[in-house]
Amino acid sequence: MKKLIKSSIFFIAVLTATSFYAQNRNLDNYRQPDKNGINVFEAPKDTVSTFTDVKVRVGGSSTLQFQSLDHENSGAVALKEIGTNFNLATANLDLDVALYDGVRMHLRTYLSSRHHPEPYVKGGYFQIDKLDFISEGFLSNFMKHATIKIGHMENNYGDAHFRRSDNAQTIYNPFVGNLIMDAFTTEVGAELYYQCDSGLLGMIGFTNGKLNQAVDNPDTGGASFLAKLGYDKQINNDLRLRLTGSLYNTGAVRTSYLYSADRTGSRYYLVLEGEDATTKGNFRSGRYNPNFGNEITAIMFNPFVKYKGLEFFGTIETSKGKSNSETEERTAKQFAGELIYRFGNTENFYLGTRYNKVDAEDASGDDVEISRFQLGAGWFMTNNILLKLEYVSQKHDGYSATSIFDEGKFNGLMAEAVISF
Numbered sequence: 001m002k003k004l005i006k007s008s009i010f011f012i013a014v015l016t017a018t019s020f021y022a023q024n025r026n027l028d029n030y031r032q033p034d035k036n037g038i039n040v041f042e043a044p045k046d047t048v049s050t051f052t053d054v055k056v057r058v059g060g061s062s063t064l065q066f067q068s069l070d071h072e073n074s075g076a077v078a079l080k081e082i083g084t085n086f087n088l089a090t091a092n093l094d095l096d097v098a099l100y101d102g103v104r105m106h107l108r109t110y111l112s113s114r115h116h117p118e119p120y121v122k123g124g125y126f127q128i129d130k131l132d133f134i135s136e137g138f139l140s141n142f143m144k145h146a147t148i149k150i151g152h153m154e155n156n157y158g159d160a161h162f163r164r165s166d167n168a169q170t171i172y173n174p175f176v177g178n179l180i181m182d183a184f185t186t187e188v189g190a191e192l193y194y195q196c197d198s199g200l201l202g203m204i205g206f207t208n209g210k211l212n213q214a215v216d217n218p219d220t221g222g223a224s225f226l227a228k229l230g231y232d233k234q235i236n237n238d239l240r241l242r243l244t245g246s247l248y249n250t251g252a253v254r255t256s257y258l259y260s261a262d263r264t265g266s267r268y269y270l271v272l273e274g275e276d277a278t279t280k281g282n283f284r285s286g287r288y289n290p291n292f293g294n295e296i297t298a299i300m301f302n303p304f305v306k307y308k309g310l311e312f313f314g315t316i317e318t319s320k321g322k323s324n325s326e327t328e329e330r331t332a333k334q335f336a337g338e339l340i341y342r343f344g345n346t347e348n349f350y351l352g353t354r355y356n357k358v359d360a361e362d363a364s365g366d367d368v369e370i371s372r373f374q375l376g377a378g379w380f381m382t383n384n385i386l387l388k389l390e391y392v393s394q395k396h397d398g399y400s401a402t403s404i405f406d407e408g409k410f411n412g413l414m415a416e417a418v419i420s421f
Helices: 002-021
Strands: 055-072 084-086 090-100 103-112 120-128 146-154 186-195 200-207 224-234 239-250 295-307 310-322 330-343 349-361 367-382 385-397 409-420
Touching: 186 224
Parallel strands: none
Antiparallel strands: 055 084, 055 090, 055 409, 090 103, 103 120, 120 146, 146 186, 186 200, 200 224, 224 239, 239 295, 295 310, 310 330, 330 349, 349 367, 367 385, 385 409
16 A cells, blocks of 8 residues: 555656646657547657757556446356445556657556556667668668667557557547457567558567566577558548558467466456455456467457548457467457547547457367457546546356356446546
8 A cells, every 4th residue: 555655646746747848748750648649550650850859758647447347157166246346546657758869768667557556667668760860861761651669568469459458548448448358468679660651551570579578598588570561541531541460470489478468457357256366366357368378370450440530440360379288279369349439529529339259269178259348438528538438248158167257247337537648
């Protein structure tokens, strides 16, 4: 509790300090952390430079949920009793620094999260949009469209991770929960982007395949390869089209964390968990990890269409992999569709629905199916303050009679308040 109080005091102090600099907080090639960042995917590429000197942008976010969910299963394994109340408030601290013309640093610290009540660093990266630090105008024709990112960072697999909740940074997510198979990982590596004026975009990247970095066990290293190819174009004032395909592939790594790297935890606290479960220890409630272990090949396609206030975002994903103890690969497939209608003078209100389904060959040998329906609404009180309300219903099928998920389901209401700046 003392750590949480200290974190809260520090967060308030930062918030107060940044108010003195609110008039000059824009950075080049930067996704805004407020309403203006919605439906932005890769950081925008702009050749216009505003750099004059080193500038530090201090920002952050804070989120609080009210949960009223019920859960049940076949009764073979007893569930933890849950009620209606507030969840732990979560908070992020962001540092974004313009270091040189075309060179920026980002660092995110989780001040409080479901799995870690104490602060810890998520990761950070350098973003390079110009190579003038080598010599003025160096490779300027190439860098007009290229961006380089290097660091221990959130890796760019798929488009769904741009809309997910990242601990307290939930303003980009029109719903309260992320996808059932929540593809997210932070590994040390580099990514090269190329965004054409025509709307074509591409990315290739390599990482060391590790979530937790260490020099011991040198034989357990590996590598991950990432790639993305797509098209993103504002056709006219009313219509925007985007379609991307992404790949994440490992060699033989010690452990693949693609669907389990998020240590901040899910938003549906303690659903379908056993009687001895704790908020911190059982922090992935409601999610599914196929547990591929040592090898994984994942492909994701994401269509996005926005016509005036109506938008559709989809996810089609297939993953294959196995652990060293398995002789054959297993497959997990995920499908999701979101339909959002934004309205009001500045699209400061929205209504939306999402359907999400996972079909997987589970490590237990069961062929399982998980489906989730979400119905949500939101109100941007300001560009930095969002209130959400969601009804969620999730069902599990195909699990053995001895599993805690046998005939498992949960449903109910969630409310979430978000501040992001």
